[in-house]
Amino acid sequence: MVHSGDLVIIGISVGLAIGIFIACLVFFGIRWHKKHAHLRRCANERSATTLPIRTNGLGTSTDFSASLTNSVSVKGSDHLAKNSQLTWWGNSSKDRLVSASGMPRYSYKDIQKATQNFTTILGQGSFGQVYKATMATGEVVAVKALASNSKQGEKEFHTEVSLLGRLHHRNLVNLVGYCVDKGQRMLIYEFMSNGSLASLLYCQEERVLSWEERLQIALDISHGIEYLHDGAVPPVIHRDLKSANILLDRTMRAKVADFGLSKEEAFDGHNSGLKGTYGYIDPAYVSTNKFTMKSDIYSFGVILFELITAIHPHQNLMEYVNLAGMSPDGVDEILDKRLVGEFNVLEARNLAAIAHKCLHKTPRRRPSIGEVLQAILKIKQKRLTKEDTMSFAGDDISRMVSRIDLQQVELSKIGAA
Numbered sequence: 001m002v003h004s005g006d007l008v009i010i011g012i013s014v015g016l017a018i019g020i021f022i023a024c025l026v027f028f029g030i031r032w033h034k035k036h037a038h039l040r041r042c043a044n045e046r047s048a049t050t051l052p053i054r055t056n057g058l059g060t061s062t063d064f065s066a067s068l069t070n071s072v073s074v075k076g077s078d079h080l081a082k083n084s085q086l087t088w089w090g091n092s093s094k095d096r097l098v099s100a101s102g103m104p105r106y107s108y109k110d111i112q113k114a115t116q117n118f119t120t121i122l123g124q125g126s127f128g129q130v131y132k133a134t135m136a137t138g139e140v141v142a143v144k145a146l147a148s149n150s151k152q153g154e155k156e157f158h159t160e161v162s163l164l165g166r167l168h169h170r171n172l173v174n175l176v177g178y179c180v181d182k183g184q185r186m187l188i189y190e191f192m193s194n195g196s197l198a199s200l201l202y203c204q205e206e207r208v209l210s211w212e213e214r215l216q217i218a219l220d221i222s223h224g225i226e227y228l229h230d231g232a233v234p235p236v237i238h239r240d241l242k243s244a245n246i247l248l249d250r251t252m253r254a255k256v257a258d259f260g261l262s263k264e265e266a267f268d269g270h271n272s273g274l275k276g277t278y279g280y281i282d283p284a285y286v287s288t289n290k291f292t293m294k295s296d297i298y299s300f301g302v303i304l305f306e307l308i309t310a311i312h313p314h315q316n317l318m319e320y321v322n323l324a325g326m327s328p329d330g331v332d333e334i335l336d337k338r339l340v341g342e343f344n345v346l347e348a349r350n351l352a353a354i355a356h357k358c359l360h361k362t363p364r365r366r367p368s369i370g371e372v373l374q375a376i377l378k379i380k381q382k383r384l385t386k387e388d389t390m391s392f393a394g395d396d397i398s399r400m401v402s403r404i405d406l407q408q409v410e411l412s413k414i415g416a417a
Helices: 002-050 074-087 091-101 106-113 151-164 197-202 210-233 283-286 293-309 317-324 330-334 346-360 369-416
Strands: 050-059 058-064 121-124 129-134 140-145 175-181 184-189 247-250 254-256
Touching: 002 254, 106 129, 106 140, 106 175, 106 184, 140 175, 151 175, 151 184, 197 247, 197 293, 210 247, 210 254, 210 293, 210 346, 210 369, 283 293, 293 317, 293 330, 293 346, 317 330, 317 346, 330 346, 346 369
Parallel strands: none
Antiparallel strands: 050 058, 121 129, 129 140, 140 184, 175 184, 247 254
């Protein structure tokens, strides 16, 4: 027979087991609830503070919602991007865009009046017409209008507002506002009165850029790229560096423009499609479908050779460059003939050597933008030092001539006496 004491012990053991089991259920239930509440809260915060960053394939477009501070999974990002697209043009979305980008928003009527009813056309942009506008404050700006049927332009619009809302540097074209009104989407930039580098290099009616100006332009571009790669947090890869996207202000200082294809490095995944401009695209990017900072370096190398030769990439520039690379002074044969007698050939050779390194077929063998910047700066400093030396020599000669003149005057006085 079972004693009553044994029954008590068995009852207590069963009760403890049931109690522990219930406590475990409660504990894990609370943890599950807190975890899912936290995930919902994070998802809400991301949807309110993120803007779609674009990655595209050939003929297709995919949005990944890219937070400026948090990395998210591709699946979650795609879901957020779809939600963003559905509500982007609603009033609440417009307000959210303003708070996220920090950019002022203008009405359609403001832009219509500033562009004299859209009659002040400057040219054709990457996704629509570009107009010159004079705002109510008197500020002269450039307005890029998105073509109504441009899905690609719509994504570029989102990207530029999100990135340029937080990127500010003297060698990046400044975005001063945007317009989302009456079904129209427009970007408003500072006005760059001297146009693009491409127009200055290749339009016959434009004035010829001096060698000193070209060297300064190369330095300005490298400063802009250095800020994107090393100064921005997270770093930004431009993805479409070309002479047409380098603009010059009234003082001929160069600024990098057109960030519609740009990506934050933190979100540079494996699903990014082939994008860019023929002639400037890194061959390694074509073969691997992976765009890195070194791909930007390759594009910059092409721009450097454009500055040296004034030969467009579509005019077999790389064939000329490869032939010139066969000898130390080979670049002399492809120099822009309009510069003959006006510059130091050694400086051109040094700049060409930097460009060759940027074009190395192996990305990891290419220099960083910081190294490129220092190399160009070294050429510039040598030029300034040489000019100072020549100036000092000129002053010495002037003083010597003056002294000889005084001595001749004194001798003539003595002879007359």
